[in-house]
Amino acid sequence: MLDKIDKRVRAERFTQRLSRAMQEAHLNQSALARAVGVDRSTISQLLKGTDARLPNAHVVGACAQALGVSADWLLSLSDRPESAADLMSNALTLTEAPRALVDERIYEWHREAAGYKIRHVPAALPDMLKTRAMLEWEYSPHLGRTARQAINASEDRLNWMRSTQSDYEICMPLYELDCFAHGTGYYEGLPLQTRLDQIDRFLTLADQLYPRLRIYLFDAQRLYSAPVTIFGPLLCVFYAGGHYLAFRDRDRIETFTTHFDTLVREARFTARDLPDHLHAYRTALTDPSVSEPPLA
Numbered sequence: 001m002l003d004k005i006d007k008r009v010r011a012e013r014f015t016q017r018l019s020r021a022m023q024e025a026h027l028n029q030s031a032l033a034r035a036v037g038v039d040r041s042t043i044s045q046l047l048k049g050t051d052a053r054l055p056n057a058h059v060v061g062a063c064a065q066a067l068g069v070s071a072d073w074l075l076s077l078s079d080r081p082e083s084a085a086d087l088m089s090n091a092l093t094l095t096e097a098p099r100a101l102v103d104e105r106i107y108e109w110h111r112e113a114a115g116y117k118i119r120h121v122p123a124a125l126p127d128m129l130k131t132r133a134m135l136e137w138e139y140s141p142h143l144g145r146t147a148r149q150a151i152n153a154s155e156d157r158l159n160w161m162r163s164t165q166s167d168y169e170i171c172m173p174l175y176e177l178d179c180f181a182h183g184t185g186y187y188e189g190l191p192l193q194t195r196l197d198q199i200d201r202f203l204t205l206a207d208q209l210y211p212r213l214r215i216y217l218f219d220a221q222r223l224y225s226a227p228v229t230i231f232g233p234l235l236c237v238f239y240a241g242g243h244y245l246a247f248r249d250r251d252r253i254e255t256f257t258t259h260f261d262t263l264v265r266e267a268r269f270t271a272r273d274l275p276d277h278l279h280a281y282r283t284a285l286t287d288p289s290v291s292e293p294p295l296a
Contacts, residue, residue, distance in 0.1 A: 007054075013076045015049030021067040021074070035066035093246045105244070109231050110160055116232020117167040119260040123227040123239055125180060126170055128157035131201045133194045158205075161213065166232075168213045171263040173220035181281040192285065199282050206274055214271035218263045230257050 022032060029047070033040040036059060046055060046063075054060070054075065064071040072078035095105060110118070120126065127135070161168055179185040181195060206215060218225075227239040236253045238245040247253060269277050 010076050011054055012049055014054055014074055015047060017069075017074050017076075018063060018067075019047055021063075021069050025067045027067065032063065032066055036062040038062075093244075093248075095244050095246070096242065107156065107160070109229075109235060109237065109246075110157065110164075110166075113231035113234055114164045114166055116234065117169065118232065119228075119230040119257065120168065120170045121225045121228050121260065121263070122170065122172060124176065124186065125172070125198075128155075128161065129202060129205055131194070131198050134190075134198050134201075137190060137194060161209070166212075168209075169260075169264065170213070170215045171225065171260065171267065172215065172217055173225075174217045174268055175220055177217060177277075177281075181285065196282060196285060199278050199285075203275055203278050206271075206278075210271065215274050216264050216267035216271060217269040217274065217277070218266060219268045223263055223266055225259065225263055228256060228260070230260055233257075 022028070027035070029043045030040050033043045036043070038059065042055075042059070046059075055063075057071075060071050060074055064074055070078060124138075125134070130138075180187045180190070181199070183190045183192070183195060187195075202215075205213065229237045229239075230253065231237070233250065233253060234248070236247045236256045247256075
């Protein structure tokens with residue numbers, strides 16, 4: 001919320017902001033007067049700022065429209081010069097999403113957030129942590145040759161994470177890992193050896209990249225989360241299957257960051273617990289006499 005401003009200060013700011021907007025729009029007094037529908041002397045008087053009075057709402061609105069700024073900004077009611085439509089357009093975007101996370105847009109978002117913590121709830125298992133065999137099983141039937149792009153993209157993402165200064169937190173529902181380990185549901189038909197190799201891959205990366213990479217497992221019977229990635233304080237992106245829904249509004253980003261932090265805080269298995277849990281799955285899959293790891 002902006003502080004209350006003395007009317008004389010507000011009038012001075014109006015003059016300053018009107019002059020700045022005219023310069024940026026490359027409009028002189030005559031051109032602005034024609035666009036607003038007033039005499040040139042009216043614009044000249046506004047730019048002199050000789051008294052504490054502000055122009056009427058019609059003139060302020062017409063100036064704002066002609067200059068491509070918001071009336072609230074001209075009147076010091078906002079610190080953002082963009083119009084409401086521009087603010088909404090920048091705050092929320094909808095873009096197409098491929099079947100696998102292979103597009104350059106995802107990579108651009110990661111690079112933009114370099115140095116910030118990235119929080120991620122994947123739609124399934126995290127692509128960048130998958131083995132080649134896992135990616136080929138998952139994407140080849142749908143993508144054909146494009147499956148190679150998915151593999152290369154996941155490797156690029158992993159290499160990026162190794163080289164950047166960003167921390168990466170991943171939260172997954174516990175049942176997702178359980179279905180994967182047993183080859184049920186979405187993972188039905190996934191060969192046992194592919195599952196074992198993928199578990200080994202998780203163990204290797206969790207060891208190599210900890211603490212910059214931290215993976216948590218939450219109980220979906222207690223908590224729910226849609227697939228989402230939060231790029232520091234910059235961007236929040238939801239994956240909706242065929243599209244990405246991206247927010248840049250700070251309040252919304254903070255809301256979903258709090259949601260993610262709740263998943264971490266309430267996780268059934270923390271990043272420190274994950275290796276033991278993965279080992280338990282591996283042992284149970286290779287030795288039927290060993291009991292299954294708990295789901296909750």
